Amino acid sequence: MSDITRRQALSHLAAAFAATAAIDYVFAQEAHAFVQQTAARGPYTPTALSPQQFRTLERLTDLIIPVENGKPGAVQASVPAWIDSLLNVNIELKAKYVAGLAWLDTASKAAGATDFATATPAQQTALLDQIAFKKNASAALDPGIEFFVLARRMTVDGFYTSELGVRDILPQGRPPMPKFIVPQESVDYVISRSPFK
């Protein structure tokens, strides 16, 4: 990730973690450590996209899977870098992103911004509120909707297959386990709702 984004991510996470519930504490520590490790490896240099296009992608993925309550989002999980590396091996895919990111910029300009990445959050979400829903289909929006479907799919894939993202839904990940443990709360949850309670 770029320098600016990394600093943003760190401060963003730090702020988010400060407000985190205790149950997320260990996870937050790990996430923080992970982001620091990523930072230590140095900034990601886009290979398929230009720096400007990459900044646009970062902002887009951050909006699709944002930081939430101490849990990292797509940018912290390096999803933009993963997508960029895929674009680098697939010309057709890259063309879709180049065109789609340009469409975001054009639409943002029409709304009064310089481009999508530097638009205000309100301008950004106003645009996504149109293209993230197929019910808004129209000749004018269709290119944006089509691109968003692709970008959302890849952002979700990249996030939940990452070391950080998987923990959003499966807190323990899938570590080798010396003993198979079923949390009593999981058993109780099911039994208490069953005919056998």
Added chain:
Amino acid sequence: MAQVTAGSTVHDVVIIGSGAGGGTVTKVLADLGIRVLLMEAGPMVTMDDFKNLASPLNDWHRGAGDAATLYTTNTGAAFAQPSVVFPPNAVDEPYTVAPGSQFRWSRSRCIGGRTNHYSRVQLRYSDYDFKNKSMKGVGFDWPIGYADLAPYYDKAERLVGVTGRPEGLRTAPDGIFQTPAAFKPHEHLIYRSCEKLGIKATSARQAVITSAMNGREACVYCGQCGRGCHGKSNYASSYVQIFPAMETGRVTVLANAMARELVTDASGKVTAVSYIDKTTGQERQVRCRTVVLAAAAPESARLLLNSKSPRYPHGIGNSGGNVGKYLTDTVGFGLSATVPYMRGTPPFTSAGYGSHIYIPWWVTDHSKLDFPLGYHVECGGGGFAVPGLGFAGAAYGQSEGYGLPLKKAIRDSYGMGTNVSLTGRGSCVPNEDSYAEIDPAGTKDKWGIPVLRFHWKWSDHELNQARHMRDSFTAILEGMGGVVNAAARGGGPGGRGVADAAGAAGAAAGQPNGGIPGVAAGGPGARGGAAAPGATAAGTPGAAGGPIGTPGVPGALGAGAASTAQTPPAQAADDRPQLGAGGGIIHEVGCVRMGTSADNSVVNSFCRVHDVPNVFSADGGPFASHADKNPTHTIIALAWRTAEYLAEELRKGNV
């Protein structure tokens, strides 16, 4: 390999096939100091081939493909496939199916064969399973009984490791058990629902070790048994038997060697095995004092039938016309239900070693039933799979949007938490209409070796049994508050999907419980990502390209193609479930049956061919009848007994 060309070394024992039977004979003989040559029709494998701990993160593209084609043409990498399935090319190595029959033959050609990926259900036969004729009035008695094999089940369990809980059930004899893993939440529901119905469920009996032993690591519960196990925590003949046996220096492995026929001398004894070196296409011979058939029941029958000579015009061991006869498989029927209140179960790492519960057959008095032999039930469901690419498609497909609502939608839909499935595995009574023969149309494989043609027919015994499965599964699932999924028009092949790659399929995980979606990780009943509604959890793993050989012979019905030409097994008004193709459960045994004479069988009580005493059988071929129990455990025990007998006969100079 110079030592295997004709005219060189005479090997004391040549073993043909390296699965559960061949692996067991190899290990037992090598440990007894006997030198063996192990022939395998596929390649050698190494521990690097077993990728049970693989995750999307192993590849930089995480499964999208080296050219990221998942996102342009929807063709991702082969990550979701079992790592150790080597199906033969169906064009090179076909088989045919007779008109009116349906049969699927799953083969995996590599060291370890199907044991590398099978579902590891490891059950002892019961006493009555050896005596169906005298105790149940159907099928055949084996010339041996439970007491003959019990010591060998013990030995197998000490080597292989089998989980379980002693229950004292006649229908499910106890063994020497590894401590079983805990039940998962939905398994508690199955247990309690069965309890209310007077049915005893118990811990799954899986060929998995939960404590380290014999240089093997304890299970780490990754749920990907279908990929083989890098820690050797489950059983595969490759890493549990063959690799250790090779370390003795007494085992020569001859891989990529496709046996063509057994060569006999004037006295009628087998003196050599003729085979095709698949790497060169050349025919060669290896000389032997004795030969052990362990190529899988139908393949061993094929070899015997193809070994024709003036002395044996109908093939070796076939003076009574019994080779290929009474082929059996397992009755398979699956039913699943949605249990709505399971939604929201607090997530946990749920993969385990597949299913941790199973239901042994619970009826001992069959007088009120309209079928003679029982079944057991393998269970799937629940679980929180580790995400792979595309796992959340349903969530964002339905909710659209972005941001926190999208994250919530994905979180809410995560897991297969509301699905519970039951998969019946029933005993099949041997019948005259189910058998294998050399294809009368003259079809040959790539090397000119005549291929098999299969005949298959289910009888009322199996169809009535499947109806009982449907009724009992409905009671169990509804008893826990489940809504049985429609589409249970019979459950097809009982849970192994159409493209079952050697069962392989898979396995897992889909495991129902927790593997990576789409990854067949092993586990009973746990294959495949999403089972079709009504179909069992044991669906195939979505692995493409099963080892199903659809012959490219005009007019010949391939396994896969046979469905359209099938004779309906039941009347239109019949309320019984339709059953899938024979062989579909991948438990094909029989064809080289054990009996008291060449008139009624091929081999004797020590699995020695009646007609040619230096030929032995060590796969599923000798099974005179087929219990509901999955056959692997009995194949190992029987092969162990045969190997010890063979060693003693060699020592005495009787072969």
